[in-house]
Amino acid sequence: MAVDGLTKTFRNVTAVSNLSFTVPRGSITGFLGPNGSGKTTTLSMLTGLVRPTAGAAYIDGVPFTRLEQPAQVVGAVLDAHGAHPKHTAATHLKAYCAAMGVPDDRATRMLDLVGLTSVARRRVGEFSLGMRQRLALATALLGQPRYLVLDEPANGLDPEGMAWLRDFLVTFARNGGTVLISSHILREVEQMADHLVIISRGALVMQTSMADLRNAYRSRVLVAVSDPVKLATALAASGFTDAQIQPDGRLAVVGVEPDRIAALAGEHGITLFGTSIEHVDLEQVFLAMTAGQYTAAPQSFGAPQNAQSFQGQPNYPAQPNYPAQPNFQQPPTGSGGHS
Ligand SMILES: Nc1ncnc2c1ncn2[C@@H]1O[C@H](COP(=O)(O)OP(=O)(O)OP(=O)(O)O)[C@@H](O)[C@H]1O
Numbered sequence: 001m002a003v004d005g006l007t008k009t010f011r012n013v014t015a016v017s018n019l020s021f022t023v024p025r026g027s028i029t030g031f032l033g034p035n036g037s038g039k040t041t042t043l044s045m046l047t048g049l050v051r052p053t054a055g056a057a058y059i060d061g062v063p064f065t066r067l068e069q070p071a072q073v074v075g076a077v078l079d080a081h082g083a084h085p086k087h088t089a090a091t092h093l094k095a096y097c098a099a100m101g102v103p104d105d106r107a108t109r110m111l112d113l114v115g116l117t118s119v120a121r122r123r124v125g126e127f128s129l130g131m132r133q134r135l136a137l138a139t140a141l142l143g144q145p146r147y148l149v150l151d152e153p154a155n156g157l158d159p160e161g162m163a164w165l166r167d168f169l170v171t172f173a174r175n176g177g178t179v180l181i182s183s184h185i186l187r188e189v190e191q192m193a194d195h196l197v198i199i200s201r202g203a204l205v206m207q208t209s210m211a212d213l214r215n216a217y218r219s220r221v222l223v224a225v226s227d228p229v230k231l232a233t234a235l236a237a238s239g240f241t242d243a244q245i246q247p248d249g250r251l252a253v254v255g256v257e258p259d260r261i262a263a264l265a266g267e268h269g270i271t272l273f274g275t276s277i278e279h280v281d282l283e284q285v286f287l288a289m290t291a292g293q294y295t296a297a298p299q300s301f302g303a304p305q306n307a308q309s310f311q312g313q314p315n316y317p318a319q320p321n322y323p324a325q326p327n328f329q330q331p332p333t334g335s336g337g338h339s
Pocket residue numbers: 010013014015033034035036037038039040041042184
């Protein structure tokens with residue numbers, strides 16, 4: 001799946017603006033952006049529900065409208081409220097089976113797969129949002145598609161439902177399926193996605209693998225020592241080259257455990273005053289990247305104090321932005337150890 005220069009303008013609102021990205025085959029790609037950033041509009045263009053103003057979207061190399069048997073290529077969940085409220089879950093699915101030309105027993109199997117067998121004869125109007133999400137997924141799966149396009153499927157799911165969805169999608173991708181799943185919360189997709197496409201105001205902010213993102217925003221250890229240059233040299237001699245002296249004189253070290261740093265300092269006669277680990281919250285990084293969707297003040301989105309705006313930067317920022325510095329911890333008097 002891919003979109004290329006995709007643009008959609010509704011009267012005077014540009015919902016999607018010259019957006020290009022690729023969803024690697026066999027991946028789970030998280031499609032992230034704040035409310036109103038253009039996710040649903042993009043997914044609607046991808047699945048042929050909305051006509052682009054410019055650009056194109058491709059599934060299996062062709063636009064959705066040119067797919068010969070679309071339901072057997074792509075399953076889409078764009079609206080959990082698609083089923084008629086007076087239909088039961090079973091009649092809803094069987095109607096889709098008939099329309100798609102697939103046998104009825106597929107409906108029963110999909111109800112079982114999404115955990116709705118016990119409520120198969122209940123009216124959809126009585127379903128909770130989470131149950132509707134499961135039914136919508138069952139509908140999308142009827143044609144045994146290779147691609148899944150899911151718009152905020154976590155909406156309304158309880159933690160158990162979320163865990164179930166995660167496991168289901170991971171298995172689907174492991175078996176060769178490709179998933180594009182939107183969310184406005186990185187945490188919701190972080191554990192299952194192997195790629196991310198991040199948008200803000202309809203434009204691409206970043207396209208990256210999850211591994212690259214984690215790597216660029218790794219935790220670091222801040223070390224206060226008598227001689228930071230000497231410690232940096234000692235670390236480099238041991239193969240740890242990612243150490244930078246901070247404006248406050250501390251050494252910021254990535255990829256080395258505090259105990260190892262303390263041992264090295266001891267070996268080189270460097271006095272260690274204290275260490276603190278600075279964990280990076282990826283959700284904060286994401287919020288900083290997409291801040292300003294509705295307001296010019298990034299802080300109103302809970303962004304880190306030193307966060308920059310990443311808008312319009314398709315490439316990865318060279319310098320990771322760490323959240324505000326944690327309080328420096330002094331070791332107990334006379335211990336000379338690390339915290
Ligand atoms: N049919 C439409 N007519 C006019 N404006 C629209 C239409 N559909 C979407 N928009 C506008 O396009 C922008 C993007 O909306 P879209 O629903 O694609 O965002 P989203 O990222 O999916 O948001 P959310 O996370 O809240 O679902 C919004 O400003 C929205 O008001």
